[in-house]
Amino acid sequence: MAVLLGLAVLVGGCGTAPDDGPTVVVPGRPGEQAQVLSGSEAAERRSPVPVSPADVEFVEAMIPHHRQALEMAGLAAERATSPQVRGLAARIDAVQGPEIAVMEAWLARQELFTGHHGGMDVLHAGMLTPAQFDELAAARGPAFDRLFVAFMTAHHEGAIAMAGEVAVAGTDITVGEIAQDVVVTQTAEIDRMRGLAT
Template identity: 50%
Template sequence: MSRNLLTCRIYGRLPDRLQCNVATPRGQGGRVRSALIVGACAFLLVTGCTDTPAAAPPVPTVTDTAPVLAPGKPGEEARTLAPSEAATAVPPQRANAADVRFMQNMIVHHRQALDMSLLAGSRAESDAVKRLAARINDVQGPEIAMMTDWLRAQGQQVPDHHAAHQGMPGMATPEQMEALKAAKGAAFDRLFVQLMTAHHQGALTMSAEVLTKGSHQRVQEIAEDISVSQSAEIRRMSAIH
């Protein structure tokens, strides 16, 4: 009984081209053998593709020499830092006691400013005072909500509406608040500007303190925003006669 020899050659990468040669005796059965050979070559072609998978493309790696873009404080541009600088340049995100105290006290501080501003709608005479009061209401209301959310996220207590405010700089006394409620027209305008100027100056003092003693970046940003906006409002009030 004669034996047939099947040989296959691979050209290039599978499955580009596969050539199979067979040595068969002449005579009957040649066509059958050719069909079987074609089937065998096709089988080798398919199985050969799965035996040797293509190499995966190299995965890029991140080196520790890449520069880091550090965001600046409000009003400042971002800076590009070396990795060694970035490790110490980013403020820590763990809040300290100064951060919590500032946020709690500023909520109480803002609430009194809103109480004073709400009186202006019906008691002020000057349009400038009315516009200023409306702006204070529009800005400080959302700031109270933002500071409340921050305290809750930190697991800290949010002061209630009857929280004591003794010792907070710039706060109007109960007697001063009663006098403001009783005033009307030009007298209201003068007292409002006087009390709100002192109130804003107190907020600047509180902001400056947390910028020195605080550690949480979000608190620092809020303190900076309060300092900038209320400094501008103090200048506006100084121009109201």
């Protein structure tokens, strides 16, 4: 035991270089020796997983999808009479606004951000048509509440379907996390809206 303690002290006292995490053995090319790298050095040499077209398509589609949800939530703040509908709209605004910022930042990191993502003229799964949006904007009171719940439920279902597709075809970790958040958050909100519709 004394020997082991002595070795521990000796090893602990040798060198003052900062701990750089576990080492990684990197095989060399034929005829070359393997290299022992620190964790940070190995991370720098690691080849990044390429972003798939599915990742890019999902993000570029989900940004206008979220923006329309924010516009719908903005209408609810002015037109809804149900406190539950107003509360749901406020939650959607609080969640999806920051998610848009995350997705735009992701596109910027991929050097793909242009500020244009198809606009509202390109309708992705569950998005309202111009006629449906006008119908919602014209409604007031309980009629608005009913339309908002029906349209937002379909809107969320479309987002969940899009997230399910990228979960299968995508490769990027960040995009996968965004998709998972969409599924979890919007599934819970759909359950809440179904309760409001009864």
